Amino acid sequence: MSKKAAFITALILAGGLFSGFRALKQSTAVVPCANSGQCNATPKLEADNSMSGTFMGQVVTPPSVDLSAHAPKNVLGEETGVGEKHIYVDLATQTLTAYQGSTLFMTATVSTGKWNPTPPGDYTIWVKLRATRMSGGEGADAYDLPNVPWVMFFYNDHVSKGDGYSLHGAYWHDNFGHPMSHGCVNMRQVDAEKLYNWVGPEGSSNIIYADTVNTGTKVTIR
């Protein structure tokens, strides 16, 4: 092989190695936990009506949650059309749309990640909880929020279940349409409740895990 050919071959190989390394690095990039207080913890169904919450140094009053009284409005989920259910979150416009097949179920303004960006990707909901506690942040953006309502945790190959990303109701702010979270998708409580009662996995319990039969709804975040 001439020197020139060898040089060109080496350049090509170097370029290929660089691209491969870069792709590998992106695919294994560590995603921070959405709620550092519950990082890698099993989601816990929890409601404490005696506690106040704090968000950005402000005291907030959580909604009262009665776990014994809750029953989903539609035990089997609300059917609005034919086909698979799918949720789309648009990070640029801070909007959520939900479809069943080609039939629109709902649209809503949301608040995605500000202090930690909400990672784009294609996800599946793996568990729903009527309410749970979320805490994390640090310094000025620290928070400790009991009774976070209508929680739908999602995951994929790059964002694990333990990272704790979810769609859920948010009672501590009303600035929807603008990023306000630590990675989760915040929704108005009425919107989160409506979505929660529609998505899979379906059921009447206050905590519902998806399985191969009772599958979780897909979520696409772009």
Added chain:
Amino acid sequence: MKRLTTAAVLFVFAGFVLAGTSTGNAPLAPKIAFVAAPSPTPSATPSPTPAPVVTSQESPDGSTTATLTRTGDVTTLAVKNTVIYTAHTGSVTVLSLPANTWSPNNKYLFIKEVNPVVTTYLVMKGDGTPFGKDLPSLDVASYFAANYPGATITEVTGWASPYLLVVNIKNAAGAKQSLWFDITSHHFIPLAEYFN
């Protein structure tokens, strides 16, 4: 004979005269100038009442609703069908109800007022009670102008907490900046980050 000839000539002559003055077969009509009867003085008819323009915003927890209704030059703000604010806005001032009007605790709400001179945001209590004596609402732009000369509010986007409004501004140097407006103290709190 002579008399008959004279009568015949007179008869023919009369016939020519009549023919010259008649118009077709129509009988002769007297020349009367018809004067149109004067029109009745039009009474002042009221302009039709414009259809009201209504916008509503449900609170994030769905427990209450604010409704802004504009009928002509009058705008009212109602909470659960109780009017808490009325403004005679004229035709150049427009009030609107932002999507994030409700505070997270449902106790406060804000409306946007736009006129050719200034845009401001008025904060009100959801039950219609005043903030203080002669203080039915908080005019965010007034407080802002007193504290940030040379700067402009670009948008009040919503509530960061039950008592803090997110106020995005362009500061005196022209840079984007976010503040909180504390409705309890009427003070602005500069933020380290911009809330886009």
